[in-house]
Amino acid sequence: MIVWLNGAFGAGKTTAAYELLDLLPGSTLYDPEIIGAGLRWMLPKERLARIDDFQELRSWRRLVVDTAAALLTEVPGPLITPMTLLRREYRDEIFGALAARRVPVRHLLLHADEPVLRHRMDARATAEGGSSRAWGPGQLRSYQAALPWITAEAHTVDTSHLTPRQTAEQVAEAISAGEGAMDIVQTPEPTAETVAAGVLLFDEHDRVLLVDPTYKPGWEFPGGVVEPGEAPALAGAREVAEELGLRLHAEPPLLVVDWEPPRPPAFGGLRLLFDGGRLGNEDVSMLLLPGAELRGWQFVTEEEAAELLPPPRLDRLRCALRARRVGHPLYMEGGVPVGTRNGS
Known part of the structure; x- marks a missing residue:
């Protein structure tokens, strides 16, 4: 199983994910951003110049699924995946391919109020010397645009006033109650024409x-x-x-x-x-x-x-x-x- 923690930058996905490891026996942190970093290192600069985000790479979306399936042959799971996913077509491709591999997905949205997100983004930008200030507002706009479809299917945990541990506890309770389960048709991937x-x-x-x-x-x-x-x-x-x-x-x-x-x-x-x-x-x-x-x-x-x-x-x-x-x-x-x- 994959526990997909969705949400904007600053919602507390990664910090909650580390806390969640203590609450879900057998769980493993699975961060697809590492796959994006690897592709950035391997792909020609001409190819990278044509994209703004590694999620635009079809190879990244496929590797997210293939790597998850491979990891679940090594560890019992669940895989805890703190990853922003705002484009619905990417959600369909990734979650659908996971369903084809018989890998169930729990989709949870870690949501924080916009002032809280802006404060956290500013704090992060200050710590990093301002490197994240340029893309922060753009991601917030994309996040707000994606909220209707995400909230329609994902279980929402409001992290505005929660510590990472409290967020993880609420996520663990939601998973135990069966929240966030994705009912997606399991269409096996073709093995021939x-x-x-x-x-x-x-x-x-x-x-x-x-x-x-x-x-x-x-x-x-x-x-x-x-x-x-x-x-x-x-x-x-x-x-x-x-x-x-x-x-x-x-x-x-x-x-x-x-x-x-x-x-x-x-x-x-x-x-x-x-x-x-x-x-x-x-x-x-x-x-x-x-x-x-x-x-x-x-x-x-x-x-x-x-x-x-x-x-x-x-x-x-x-x-x-x-x-x-x-x-x-x-x-x-x-x-x-x-x-x-x-x-x-």
């Missing part, structure tokens, strides 16, 4: 339905991995029923086949999109969400989808919408349409 089937569903304005997974970054189409021996179109329909509680009236026709090349550590495979047709108002009113897998859905235009979908999925959507207009399926390789008829 996969076939995945997505289904496009439209409203009366021809906007497409997107869903927001809890276990990976970015929005997605309803759908999932095709099981061995399963017909892809039926797999797409099955996933729609499981994810949204919606049963399609007919087998959906194919729109796009996209061959995704292997890019280590990803294995690639075939990505198919089917046309699930237009939903009526009654169908829309009946949509359900499995909380462990999806946190939300919305109908979007192609332009709005560009703000939500990662580039490969957006390319696939655009090709699927084109296939829908021309009336026949299109084939893609690596997100690029090939072999289209008559240049259409």
